[in-house]
Amino acid sequence: GNSVTQMEGPVTLSEEAFLTINCTYTATGYPSLFWYVQYPGEGLQLLLKATKADDKGSNKGFEATYRKETTSFHLEKGSVQVSDSAVYFCALSTDSSASKIIFGSGTRLSIRP
């Protein structure tokens, strides 16, 4: 079946450090891939997405590239800030309306000033 595996947290970094959160997936067909972020006390928000192989999603300095050959969608940011502290969820959807989303278990990121 379809599934998403992401790096276990928590991840703690110093401000301005480079961030990578690994995500791999298993899916039939050609899924769309997403990263969601959940800030403390708020709902999940879509951070970025990619809908086909080699697409790069980007937003707020974060990037992730849809790698079909390695079935991966790793999240990266060159220089993290304290305000990036949150829980990050990798996810996929195999339907065009993104109504059925399969989530990874989430990775908690904490950034030290």
Added chain:
Amino acid sequence: GAVVSQHPSRVICKSGTSVKIECRSLDFQATTMFWYRQFPKQSLMLMATSNEGSKATYEQGVEKDKFLINHASLTLSTLTVTSAHPEDSSFYICSGTTRDIQYFGAGTRLSVL
């Protein structure tokens, strides 16, 4: 982006009582809303798809008589956990879709004593 409000954010109840959780789309109409459940350090698991004006569609393994869903209007869906037991303690999250993007509520933490 669109806003989904979920209430209450936290509820503690005695075993055997019923608990209602509300999910409202504040600035868009949601023909379809989704209810998820999240156990500690695990993925969000889709419980059911709530359709305005019709019966909800439940995922395999989810008891429809246990988790009653009502979607009476385009901006409100409710989840009632009936005769709650300690094993129902969890984090419940709703979402609404507009323009093929899911917007999530902040979640409700249910603790059954």
